[in-house]
Amino acid sequence: MWNDRFAGEAFVYGTAPAAFLTREAGRLPAGARVLSVAEGEGRNAVWLAGQGCAVTAVEGAPNAVAKARRLAAARGVTVDFRLCDLRDWPWEADAHDAAIGIFIQFGPRDVQDRMMAGMKRTVRPGGLVLLHGFAPRQVGYGTGGPPHAEWMYTEALLRDRFADFEIRALRDYDAEIDEGTGHRGRAALVDLVARRPAG
Template identity: 50%
Template sequence: MPDWDTRYTSDGYLFGTEPATVLPRQAAHLPTTGRALCVADGEGRNAVWLAERGIGVTAFDASPVAVEKARRLAADRGQNVEFQVADAESFNWPDAAFDVVVGIFIQFAQPAERLRMFDAMKRSTRPGGIILLHGYTPKQLEFGTGGPPHPDHLYTERMLRDAFSDWRIVTLDAFEADLAEGTAHVGRSAVIDLIARRPA
């Protein structure tokens, strides 16, 4: 596991201040009212972007250094986001509270931990709401332009389809793209988008 506090103490924002490309790309599926939760959102770039769209946003990350930078980013952009210092195990997941739950590059989780996290994300999504996931596929190991070096941390279409078989899958798309997100995600990358809707 990387030492995120150390990585986040560097000048600037490790992944930049603009949202991950999946958010504007999938904006048509995202609500513009209601509540959103950003899981392990680091320095806040995705939470702030969602808040700018008019959504009430809660975000958490395990790194206090990252959360402090996220609060600063939100203040600089005139946005009010509820940031918490927590990890996926310690966060107090509310039941059916969010219209959208967002997990972007949250592939620190080993398979058993990932299943618990996905279950918590599902519980916290209101009926009719969506989960949006974005991450790397195993082909990313060939590119080496970001993400964990552990194959079992990466997403496949089959794995995500199985994990959300009880929900309606709106989008499930694996593709290659050139990323330019801060200094940590730069270059050709193998990524996947999932949007799944909880049955009403």
């Protein structure tokens, strides 16, 4: 399904980074080692590389990775793109300064829980997990995302899943988004920035 969605020449979600990422990137240390999960067509990983981060971007759709590599080349940056089904991703422990997941709510709760656990595992002590996705009311807006309210984030869900981390930011809000043809219009959004304790 995802490979078909990314088959055309156009960037389904645009080439600009998510506003959440540009707003929160100042929390990352200079030269941060960042893992971008389910990166898609490269817009966020390429932007992070342009800010001086060392980015590994994992994505399961070959068409998306091909477009992401073209975008990186056009912007003159280097990203370590990995074509891999996320169910097979090893989640190396303590390997990154940050793990980022932007609109990755493409599976049921147990799938998402395994992914969150992997993101928590792969950041070093003191490292950050940044999540940006949709709240349940997004289903009624029809401006992007899966049609399953139970796949969406709530503040209570993320507070529970990251109870062993320090929550630096957690918000539920509405905003107008314009991210290619895939996300356009009023959206119900949830942001999380959580820090793994350093001790």
